[in-house]
Amino acid sequence: MRIDSSSDTWLDIEKWTTDQLIEMREQNDNDLNKNDTAKLRGRIEFAKDLLALTEKPAPEPEVRDHHYVD
Numbered sequence: 001m002r003i004d005s006s007s008d009t010w011l012d013i014e015k016w017t018t019d020q021l022i023e024m025r026e027q028n029d030n031d032l033n034k035n036d037t038a039k040l041r042g043r044i045e046f047a048k049d050l051l052a053l054t055e056k057p058a059p060e061p062e063v064r065d066h067h068y069v070d
Contacts, residue, residue: 003053003054005054010054013050014051017047017050017051018051020047021044021047021048021051024040024043024044024047025044027040028040028041028044
């Protein structure tokens with residue numbers, strides 16, 4: 001997947017996700033039960049993965065066979 005990190009859409013997503021990440025980290029510092037903590041940490045990981053999309057190079061497509069059938 002290729003992300004245009006300068007597009008208005010991406011900049012909006014990045015800002016929203018960064019704001020959410022800050023809030024979720026603050027919530028994680030509170031006294032939560034085990035299940036809520038696990039759920040919140042999963043959401044934090046997802047937000048971090050989303051923000052990292054522009055840092056990862058686009059994956060090379062897997063081509064298994066270069067021979068074509070006529």
